[in-house]
Amino acid sequence: VIVGGGIAGVSTAGSLRSGGFDGDLTLVDVGDFPYDRPPLSKDFLAGTKDIKQIALQPSQWYDDQRIRLVNRTAVTALRPREARVELADGTLLPADRVVLATGGRAARPPIPGIGSERVHVLRTAGDADRLRTALVPGAAVLVVGAGLIGAEVASTALQLGCEVTLVDPLAAPLEPVLGPELAGWLHDLHTGKGVTTVRAAVESFTDRGEHIEVRFRGRSGEWSYAVVVVGVGMVPQTALAEQAGLEVGRGIVVDSGQVTSNPAVLAVGDPARTRREARAEHWEAAQHDGARAAATLLGSDAPAPTAPWFWTDRHGRHVEAVGHMEWADRTVVRGSFDDPAFSVFGLRDGHVVAAAAVDDSTAVRAARRMIDRRVPADAGRLTDLSVNLRSLLRG
Template sequence: MTGPVVDGTVVDGTVVTGSVVTGPVVIVGGGIAGVSTAAALRKGGFDGDITLVDAGEFPYDRPPLSKDFLSGAKDIKQIALQPAHWYDDQRVRLVTGISVAALRPAEGTVELVGGRRLPADRVVLATGGAAARPPVPGIDSSRVHVLRTAEDADRLRPALAPGARLLVVGAGLIGAEVASTAVRLGCEVTLVDPVAAPLTAVLGPELAVWLHELHARNRVTTAQSAVESFTDRHGGIEARFTGVPGPQLYDAVVLGVGMVPHTDLAREAGLEVDRGIVVDPSQVTSNPAVLAVGDPARTRQDGVLLPRTEHWEAAQHDGARAAATLLGAAPPEPTAPWFWTDRHGHHVEAVGHLHEATETVLRGSLDDPAFSLFGLRDGFVIAAAAVDDPSAVRAARRMIDRRVPADPARLADPGVSLRALLRG
């Protein structure tokens, strides 16, 4: 559909619900979720006022922060989500360098720091989150860094000098990417995580182990442990680990242990909050005038609160759903969740949830990237992950979404084309 429809219209067998917005929309937060909401509103035919409020200089993409931006290969303008003229072309008023102080949905306004108020018939919260800082003694040291914003990366970059001793705590996506960037810059990197093979739930044990062992093959020291404390010393910072005798000295520490969603605005406005801003499947909060998208949004479906999803594409899809809700349009068709990561010169993609598979099929060899791993259940592909083989994941995604029957022997044979696999 290209425009709004009347509430109650049947589209492809689905009854479309929702109040069509005609007044001004204010989007709070300029990450991928917020910018995607604005883009989808215009694409869907919304002709009203859109204001995007962001505390930064302009909206930028966050995945490069741990890679090209951190290494200095790209500057802040090169990771902008949209060129400056896009906002003018799309008639999106960009209000930057200031934060929102309060939501006032009963008054139809959003209050900025300093008291200025913006008219808002509907508000979309795309507030993101902050890097988690667990309650470890000494964690407030200036040598302990996080990486969530461009400012965080700017503070960390000088510490990544050749020969610097860097401790990375947490071997998930951010931690692994920072370790990869830092060792490429010449740092002596130690990567610590209490889990033997991080990302097993989404990549499966076989690929998760392969990826974690990739660190050691690229001069990163890995350890399965947890940090007990940090202590500033002359010339560095000491870290103590569980099960390890004596402290270890580093020049800097990076925490990659998750994020905490920004929910203060929602809570102070009286919205339901439960480890995230609670929304229905249409991204609507407990106040119908306010929607939430991206990292802080937590969906309640059929009475059950689902885990938050913190991946780039998921935030993009949230924006599209929120726009459809505001337009009274049919929501986008659901698709299997997908994410990617880059480390040590390898590109990794995954779709679906491999831990839910009852059978896995390896296509290619772990000793010779590129390779892919398919997860099957009841004769269908339900997940896949690949190293340096994005075409396999694209094919798997189509097989998942279309429910194409899968033959394990053909999946495992690199001589069978992906196009042939899509035909079942």
């Protein structure tokens, strides 16, 4: 039984079947069907795609893969000793092994007034539906948090005709993963597109009925908005794991094969964390977790690890990043920040350890291969636009 229908849960199910698993396979999901989450802050929020268009798999796929999809319900208890899983209606499902793909919930920091109906978060399709109705043209919108979700929501709200303010205490959000230059350039992009940026933390919200007043820490006065969106991260859903007595600490603790402290239970995706590492909260990381969990259950070799990768879109620009920019001791730029497309490479000890690019997916793909293969890199050739990056893979 797989608990949760996000990308981690669906990837686990698909990898089990493609790997030859022939037993009973059940996927339990609280929604109507498993859907993709990245579009929630972009196409789905903008109304250019509906819920069926962001389904992770067509409904026929579950039948073809002989996956029993139990939807519109939740798992309320794990009973690994009894080899059972209990649903909200009391139904008991037989489960020799359980995979927890429970995801997370949107973080709500303890800010006075955050419980107002005018304060939104974005984690589910339901959240996006409610937010979309509020993002009417001309509405004054405050987005709290300028990370991936906050920046994407600000961009979409602007696209919908709202007057957008983006607040964050950091001068260059995403600096650890993109480097200071690119992180600063991306944050400045908001201002260039018409978003008002504020460097501050929120002190309080006060609902006045027709609007909500916001006080920023260290600044006098209050500012008035029709809508507030809080995008400051997520909290892993660990309640089931805790109830079952599994080891939990900043997430559900797993080994390299995604196995929890109970060998009958595995965990994948946003809530899973190996003992020595932080949780990875990106789409592809969850997908890879599913493949590793399936390999563990099948007794086969796990896929080779690759450098972490993620993407984001804002104001019509596509951004990708791979590796660990915080590991780099120097960065070099291929192209120019004034070019339509450019990339930044992070180097250490003569090797690429990270890359980030704007509208240049080819550079990130090449960098990923260089990182994974530990190919020596020459900064001059990386920045020479006449050099085909694929030629550098030979070292």
